[in-house]
Amino acid sequence: MNARVFAAAFLLLSLEQTAAAPPQHIMSLKICTDELLLDLVPPSRIASITFLSREKAGLKFWPQAAIIPINHGSAEEILSLHPDLILTDPFMAPSLRPLLAKTGAKVIEVPPAENFDQIRNVTRMVAKAVGEDARGEELIRKMDADLAALKARRPQKPLTVAGWGTGGFVPGTGGLFNVMLTAAGARNAERGAFDHYYDVESLIAANPDALIYGDTYSGTNSLRADQDLHPALMKRFAGRRVTYTSLYGCGIPESARFTRELQDVLLKVQP
Secondary structure: OHHHHHHHHHHHHHHHHHHHOOOOOEEEOOHHHHHHHHHHOOHHHEEEEEHHHHOHHHHOOOHHHHHOOEEOOOHHHHHHHOOOEEEEOOOOOOOHHHHHHHHOOEEEEOOOOOOHHHHHHHHHHHHHHOOOHHHHHHHHHHHHHHHHHHHHOOOOOOOEEEEEOOOOEEOOOOOHHHHHHHHOOOEEOOOOOOOEEOOHHHHHHHOOOEEEEEOOOOOOOOHHHHHHOOHHHHHHOOOOEEEEOOHHHOOOOHHHHHHHHHHHHHOOOOO
């Protein structure tokens, strides 16, 4: 009888330990969840990340992505990998939801983060899901240290800058770009809440102190890039063109470090 009681207790303990074990075969279906996942767990626990993480912009910061299998969000990829945790966002196609349910995996829909409070929230959300709460707090502490350093170096007179490099669409005040810009001690030339379109002539007439170019797709040939490098802009804003790390507009703890880099280059601009 005692042996049976012992065996039952051992089985119960084993089941509890198994239930508490962190996921070991995690799949990410979105680039922003890729970035959080790569910061939180080793490659050995990642089943797949999106193909975007193999682009040179992301590999610069997460070189381990080069050895992790990639996906394009297809049904076949999701079903064949048998993940135990799937990270995605709330904007997936409705037809994908029943498919994810069939996998038996836990599904976490991670909302976009467009300010530093939201970044703290989603970092803790994903860290808890992957069983890496301590690592998540470490990332947040580093972000907060970067934010404190930004505040200490904020210039007395902010530059007025325009986010350029997106084919004429200038980021408004309602997103992460504006939050990063404000933290760096600068002011957004576009005062609307959302993206607005500027042609080259309007941008020259507005005459911001500096133009800021995101570097995610820098060096890629396109008609959009041709407009971004218009000779009139190159001449008018010579010495006032700044490149910053944009990385798909994802709100992640490293956003504070990227903002410090942005502040460093803005402090050198002479309007």
